Structure formats: C-alpha cells, structure tokens
Amino acid sequence: xxxxxxxxxxxxxxxxxxxxxxxxxxxxxxxxxxxxxxxxxxxxxxxxxxxxxxxxxxxxxxxxxxxxxxxxxxxxxxxxxxxxxxxxxxxxxxxxxxxxxxxxxxxxxxxxxxxxxxxxxxxxxxxxxxxxxxxxxxxxxxxxxxxxxxxxxxxxxxxxxxxxxxxxxxxxxxxxxxxxxxxxxxxxxxxxxxxxxxxxxxxxxxxxxxxxxxxxxxxxxxxxxxxxxxxxxxxxxxxxxxxxxxxxxxxxxxxxxxxxxxxxxxxxxxxxxxxxxxxxxxxxxxxxxxxxxxxxxxxxxxxxxxxxxxxxxxxxxxxxxxxxxxxxxxxxxxxxxxxxxxxxxxxxxxxxxxxx
Amino acid sequence: xxxxxxxxxxxxxxxxxxxxxxxxxxxxxxxxxxxxxxxxxxxxxxxxxxxxxxxxxxxxxxxxxxxxxxxxxxxxxxxxxxxxxxxxxxxxxxxxxxxxxxxxxxxxxxxxxxxxxxxxxxxxxxxxxxxxxxxxxxxxxxxxxxxxxxxxxxxxxxxxxxxxxxxxxxxxxxxxxxxxxxx
Numbered sequence: 203x204x205x206x207x208x209x210x211x212x213x214x215x216x217x218x219x220x221x222x223x224x225x226x227x228x229x230x231x232x233x234x235x236x237x238x239x240x241x242x243x244x245x246x247x248x249x250x251x252x253x254x255x256x257x258x259x260x261x262x263x264x265x266x267x268x269x270x271x272x273x274x275x276x277x278x279x280x281x282x283x284x285x286x287x288x289x290x291x292x293x294x295x296x297x298x299x300x301x302x303x304x305x306x307x308x309x310x311x312x313x314x315x316x317x318x319x320x321x322x323x324x325x326x327x328x329x330x331x332x333x334x335x336x337x338x339x340x341x342x343x344x345x346x347x348x349x350x351x352x353x354x355x356x357x358x359x360x361x362x363x364x365x366x367x368x369x370x371x372x373x374x375x376x377x378x379x380x381x382x383x384x385x386x387x388x389x390x391x392x393x394x395x396x397x398x399x400x401x402x403x404x405x406x407x408x409x410x411x412x413x414x415x416x417x418x419x420x421x422x423x424x425x426x427x428x429x430x431x432x433x434x435x436x437x438x439x440x441x442x443x444x445x446x447x448x449x450x451x452x453x454x455x456x457x458x459x460x461x462x463x464x465x466x467x468x469x470x471x472x473x474x475x476x477x478x479x480x481x482x483x484x485x486x487x488x489x490x491x492x493x494x495x496x497x498x499x500x501x502x503x504x505x506x507x508x509x510x511x512x513x514x515x516x517x518x519x520x521x522x523x524x525x526x527x528x529x530x531x532x533x534x535x536x537x538x539x540x541x542x543x544x545x546x547x548x549x550x551x552x553x554x555x556x557x558x
Numbered sequence: 559x560x561x562x563x564x565x566x567x568x569x570x571x572x573x574x575x576x577x578x579x580x581x582x583x584x585x586x587x588x589x590x591x592x593x594x595x596x597x598x599x600x601x602x603x604x605x606x607x608x609x610x611x612x613x614x615x616x617x618x619x620x621x622x623x624x625x626x627x628x629x630x631x632x633x634x635x636x637x638x639x640x641x642x643x644x645x646x647x648x649x650x651x652x653x654x655x656x657x658x659x660x661x662x663x664x665x666x667x668x669x670x671x672x673x674x675x676x677x678x679x680x681x682x683x684x685x686x687x688x689x690x691x692x693x694x695x696x697x698x699x700x701x702x703x704x705x706x707x708x709x710x711x712x713x714x715x716x717x718x719x720x721x722x723x724x725x726x727x728x729x730x731x732x733x734x735x736x737x738x739x740x741x
Contacts, residue, residue: 485657485691486597487604504692514691517658522692 483507485522499528598656602626605694617699619650627652630666631699639707640730641671644737648678648702650695660689663698670729670736672709672720680705681715 482489485506494507504523506514511528514520519528603626609619619631629650635641647666653659663685665678673681684693684701693701714720722729 482604485601487601488597510691513658520690522690525688525690 481505483510485510500524500526502526595654598652598654599626601657602652605696608694609696612696614696614700616703617696619648619695619699627654627656629695631663631695633699633703633706636703636707640726640733641706644733645739647740648699650698657691657694660685660693661695661698663702667740668736668738669706670716670719670733671706672711672714672716672723673705674719675715679715681710681713 481495483494483506484504486509488507488509490505490507495505497508497511498505499511500521500523502521502524504521506522514522515528520526521528602621606619606621606626616634616636617631619629622628622630629652631648631650633646633648635644635646645667646669648663649666650661650663652661663680663682665674665680667678668676669678675681680702682701682705684690685698709720709723711720711723719729719732722732
C-alpha cells in the first residue's frame with residue numbers, strides 16, 4: 203500500500219514539480235513515506251521473527267498467542283491490583299475473616315471450637331478498630347497470625363486484672379504480645395478451653411468499652427452498629443437468663459463475616475421500619491403516601507387515598523366509614539361560586555376519559 | 559399483557575397460593591378497563607390474603623379456578639342458633655368497579671331463612687343500598703353469618719320461614735329437613 207503511494211509519488215514527481223517548493227515538499231513527503239515504510243518493514247520483521255520463535259517454542263500455536271502472551275500477565279497484574287484495592291476497601295470484613303480462620307485453626311485441637319473462634323475473631327475485629335492500623339490488610343496479616351489467637355488470651359488475662367487499664371494501654375499490650383507470641387498463644391489456648399463463659403462475658407463487655415475508642419475511626423462504624431444491635435437483642439436474656447448467653451453467642455458465631463452481621467442488623471432495622479410503614483388505603487389497598495395520610499376527608503376519621511376519594515365523589519359521595527355524605531371542601535365551594543360551568547366541564551372531561 | 563401484569567401483582571402481594579390462580583386466569587372483562595381492573599385485582603388479592611391470614615372460624619372463601627372475580631365462600635351456622643352444624647356454600651361475583659359497587663352474593667346451598675329466597679338471593683342491606691367500599695369479603699361473610707341467627711322478619715323474602723321463626727324448635731327441624739349439603 204505504502205509502496206504504491208511511493209510509486210505514484212515517484213511517477214508524479216517530474217510532471218507535477220514545476221516549482222522548487224513543490225518539489226521539496228514532495229521530496230519531504232517521499233522521505234517520510236520511506237521512513238514509514240522502513241518502520242513498517244522493521245515491525246513486520248520483528249513480528250515475524252517473534253511469531254517464528256513462538257511457533258518454534260510452542261509448536262504451532264496460533265499467531266494471536268503472542269498478543270495474549272504479552273497481554274496476559276499485564277491483565278493479571280491489573281486484576282491483582284484491583285483485588286488488592288478491593289481487599290483494602292473491604293479490609294474490615296476480610297480482617298475479621300482472617301482473624302476468625304486463623305484463630306480457628308489454632309484452636310482446632312480443642313473440642314470447643316465455635317465459641318472460641320467467635321470470641322477470637324470478634325476481638326480481632328475490635329483490635330483493628332481500636333489500636334492497629336486497621337485499614338491495611340498487610341498489617342493485619344503480619345500481626346493477625348499471632349494476635350488473632352493471643353490477643354484474646356491476653357485480653358482475658360488483663361480483664362481479670364482490670365478492664366479499662368488494659369484497653370487504654372492497648373498498644374503497649376500489643377507490642378508485648380508481638381514479642382512473646384508463642385507463649386501467649388499457648389496460654390491463650392489453655393485459657394480459652396478453660397473458660398468459655400469468661401470469653402462470652404468478656405465479649406459482652408468488650409464492645410461497650412470499645413465503642414468509645416473506635417468511634418474516631420470511620421471504618422469501625424459497622425462493628426459499632428453490629429455490636430450495639432447484638433447487645434440490644436441480648437439485653438432481656440442478659441438480665442433474666444445469663445445461662446443462655448453462651449448459646450446465643452454460639453449462634454452468632456457461625457456467620458462470622460461482618461456482612462451477615464450487618465445484614466442481621468439491617469433486618470432488625472427493616473422490621474422496625476415495617477412497623478412504622480404507612481397504612482394501606484382500605485379501599486384499594488395501595489399504600490397511603492404522605493399526602494394521603496394527611497388527608498382527612500370525613501369527621502368520622504375514615505382515611506382513604508385521594509384516588510378512591512375522588513372516585514367516591516364521582517359516584518354517591520358518601521364516606522365509606524360512616525356512610526355520611528362528604529361535606530364538600532372549599533374546592534367544591536369555589537366551583538359553585540364560579541357557576542356550574544366549571545363543574546360541568548370537569549365532569550364532562552372526566553366522563554370522556556373514562557369512556558375512551 | 560394482562561396475564562403478565564397479573565403475575566406481577568400477585569408476586570407483590572406475596573400470596574404464593576393464589577399466584578397460579580392469577581396467572582392462569584383469563585378474564586375477558588379485564589381488557590376493557592385495564593387500570594381499573596388492576597386496582598380491583600390488587601384489592602381482591604389483598605382481601606384473599608387477609609381472609610386467609612385472619613383465621614376466622616366459620617367463614618372461608620376462595621376464588622374459583624380461573625376467575626378471581628368469582629369466589630366461592632362457605633359459612634357455617636353459628637353455635638346456639640338453629641343453623642348450628644350446617645354449612646352453606648355461597649357464590650360471590652365481584653363487579654369490575656368493586657369495591658365501589660357491592661358484589662353479588664348468593665346462597666348456592668339451599669337455606670331456609672326469612673331473608674333468603676328459594677333461588678338463594680339474599681336480602682341484606684349492606685349488599686344493596688347500605689354497601690360501603692369499606693366492606694370486604696370477610697365482613698360480608700360475617701354479616702351473612704350473623705344474619706342467619708338474627709333474621710329481619712319484618713321484610714322477608716321467605717314468608718314461611720319468617721312465620722316459623724317464632725318457633726325455634728320447629729324451625730330447627732325444618733332446617734334439618736331442608737338442609738342438603740352440597741357434595
């Protein structure tokens with residue numbers, strides 16, 4: 203194609219080049235075209251050689267594979283980057299999962315798995331909210347391998363001594379934990395297996411104290427909501443049947459990811475909303491909107507939507523609740539003041555609509 | 559088009575038991591006024607659900623196979639009345655402008671009652687001039703059930719029943735004699 207254009211240029215040159223400028227331009231064009239041609243040739247050679255190598259290497263793979271071979275890793279990297287972003291965005295849920303699973307593994311020898319994994323992971327979640335960097339998953343992965351298990355152990359230990367002191371000095375505790383990892387883990391296991399009730403009690407008291415600290419962090423909002431909802435759900439049981447608390451916590455321990463917890467809270471919220479949803483119109487069973495619910499056409503207090511009210515006015519005009527005639531509103535009075543023509547026009551147009 | 563709309567509305571009302579009825583219904587009346595019939599459908603479906611959820615003893619109703627505008631209802635005679643232990647089937651046919659117009663309610667089972675004629679027509683004010691759109695199937699059936707025990711003998715459709723009403727023992731015998739429960 204380019205060679206063609208060059209050829210035509212060459213052939214046209216002597217004829218069209220009456221003045222020097224034109225000739226120079228043509229020459230420049232010619233040169234640039236040649237350059238292009240060279241480049242193209244070079245690229246083609248490159249490409250051919252690559253294909254040749256690939257075909258030799260891959261034994262008759264299709265030519266497209268070269269493109270894929272180059273693109274493939276890049277897109278994979280991109281995906282990985284995106285995945286990392288997702289991880290960072292959803293760091294809370296992931297972290298909790300990490301903590302839960304790791305702790306679970308560490309405790310898998312003991313018979314009481316579920317409640318301990320619960321407390322461990324919940325505490326992990328609280329940890330991220332309170333003292334650790336929390337937003338990045340890397341810091342978790344470095345520390346969670348130990349902290350998921352041992353923090354809970356240390357917590358129970360510290361709790362026995364004094365609750366608030368340990369929370370305030372949490373970072374120091376974490377540093378100490380990082381130093382004496384393995385010991386603490388062993389200790390934690392023994393402690394966990396020994397005192398299930400303590401763990402639960404601790405969990406119960408933990409969120410209340412951690413809310414104040416974690417409020418500053420936006421990422422911890424979900425945990426605050428969740429824990430507060432859980433606390434509220436448990437309160438009656440807490441007061442009257444403290445023995446049943448471990449069972450409840452076991453139930454909550456199975457759906458460990460924060461999403462489900464959040465969904466749990468959301469469902470409660472939805473239920474609360476459903477209780478306060480507007481009533482449906484008793485005539486057509488459509489929900490009364492704000493205008494409808496503030497519309498009180500009859501002194502008997504029978505409410506209905508504006509559509510049904512209009513429909514009834516078109517017919518006998520009596521309130522469905524008390525069968526009394528609706529005493530007409532100012533709208534009707536205005537219309538009569540203007541004279542019957544307006545009403546007449548309205549009714550006629552209405553009838554036309556219904557007819558069509 | 560109407561059938562798809564029906565299925566949607568039945569999904570909205572969360573009545574899985576009625577869904578097949580709605581979807582399989584072929585209503586020639588619907589095509590005339592689509593918007594109106596949609597609201598009537600919604601109303602009837604909601605009523606059906608409310609009726610099934612209410613769990614009233616002695617009354618029940620359900621749409622016929624292919625038409626939600628025609629229902630079959632049953633009323634059992636109230637305790638301590640001459641109709642105790644009897645069960646009556648009724649047909650309810652709803653107009654397309656329901657609930658602004660009353661449904662036509664008839665006894666399918668013969669009922670020896672001062673306010674029910676031999677064809678099963680019922681003389682009940684709320685089914686005629688005292689109809690209100692606030693009434694529904696449930697209140698209709700409850701009203702008819704209470705009408706059985708408390709007839710209005712001053713304007714009877716069945717004069718024989720009205721005259722016999724004074725003698726409850728004889729009336730009870732007559733009810734038992736004439737009672738033909740439908741299979």
